[in-house]
Every structure is written in structure tokens, then in C-alpha cells.
Amino acid sequence: MRVHLVFILAIIASACGGKTDRTYTLQGQVQSIDWPHKQLTVKHEEIKGLMPAMTMPYSVRDDKLLNGLAAGDLIDARLVVESNDAYLRTIRKVGQAPLEKPAVDTATAPAVRTGPELLKPGETVPDASFVDQDGRKRSFSAFRGSPVVMTFIYTRCPLATFCPLMDRHFAAMQQPLKDDAALNRVRLLTVSFDPQFDTPPVLKKHAKTLNADLARWTFLTGDREEVDRFASRFGVSIARAVNDPRDITHNLRTVIVDADGKLVKVYTGNDWSPDQVLADLKHVG
């Protein structure tokens, strides 16, 4: 029997003291808690002016906020959104209800997977077909000959600390890659797992807003199943809500693949830095 949870909405978005950060009321159900990363995944109702109903991981700065919370708890929380960060400032438990379906892993939880095997460093990345921001067919294997840094996103991701952060990190790597003769061959690949919305023209526009140098940085998407299968080999998990195409619960993986098409390294979540990847690339052939 399915349990339907009805959340009463009382969503108040308010500007906060003239600063650029904003706070929102978030009401929903805790799906899982990731203590090491001070994050909890919440399935929540629409946050007016910010995002539709979805399931997302949220950070807390003070992990005391997580004390006493468990999966299934219904919460009222205050979400602070700053230009480059977002976190829950207060969390109040208001009830408890059974989880509707098994929780998916959070943005940074270690991958626990069934299905296709996770690739290990040194293994050859299996080929897959994509389409790029210009509508051209591209296979992953065609990038052989250059080391590749690749990440997985969707352009409508609403939280600055997830997909948009991956975009900012990639944008920040462009100039150092250009300036360093040893790294000049490195290519950047951003793969969207939302092909329905992220069509080539959307990706092209997205690339433009990021000032992407398309000679170095390619935006790919493709058949949804094929993208999912390809991404899952790196530990990317993607769960799409049936009733709202914008609601995609996902984690983050960013990877280095060497010029021979072999996996070198996987960065989990959103706490890697461009400098770290640039340093790691120095050892990649």
C-alpha cells in the first residue's frame, strides 16, 4: 500500500537584511543523513521563487542540527541561499512518516550500487555515443589522444553548490589549462543527464553563459538510458521524479580519463577544487 504524504505548505520567501543571501522555508521529509559530509537529503515541496518540489541533499554548517534526526522525519527548516552556497540554518522536527520508497544516495555518500560494475582506476572507459552542443554526434572514444576531465550535470539544477558549482570549477580551469604547456591538451567534458530539456541549443546557450571555449570544453548529452548507463560506471546515480521533469535527484562525480581512455581518478561530491584537479593532471599522460 502506498502512503501518501500531504505536506501543508507555508512557504515564505523573505529577503534577508539587505544582503544578497535569501532565506526560505523548506518543509519535507528526511530521506537520509550523511554525517561525514554534514548533509541530509530532503524530499520537499515547492520552494516558491526557488525550486519545484524535489529531493535534494542539503548541507548544515552546524552538525548539531542533525542530532536526533532520522530518515522518515518530517521537518520544517530554514534554507539560506547565498550566491555561492546554500545551507540549512534551523531544522525543526514536526513529525514522522514511513518513507515512500528506498532513499537514493546523497550527493557525496560513498556509492553503494547494484547493476553495472563501477570502473576502477586503470580500466578502459567503455565507449558511448553522445550529441554535442552543436548537434554533432560524438563518441566518447573520439576524445582519445587527450586527457579528459569530465563531469555530469543538468542545467536546471537549482542549487548553487551542486551542478552550477561544477560549471564554475570547469570554467575556472580553462585559463590555467591554456597557460600551462604541459596541460594544454586536456579537454573538458560536461555531460547532461537531462536530455529532454538540455537539447544541443540549450547546452550551447549554457556554454555561452559560462564563457566556455568550445575548442577545449565540450557539452554532451544523448539518449537518456545510454547517458545513465555511461554515468553509472563512474558512480553517478540519477533518480527522476515521474510527476516533475525538473526534479532530478543525483549525486556528483567528476573524473579524469587519460589519453588512452583509461580511468585515472574519480572525485566524489562537490568538495574538490580546480587546483587539486590541475595538480593531479600533471601526473596524467
Ligand SMILES: [Cu+2]
Ligand atoms: Cu544538480
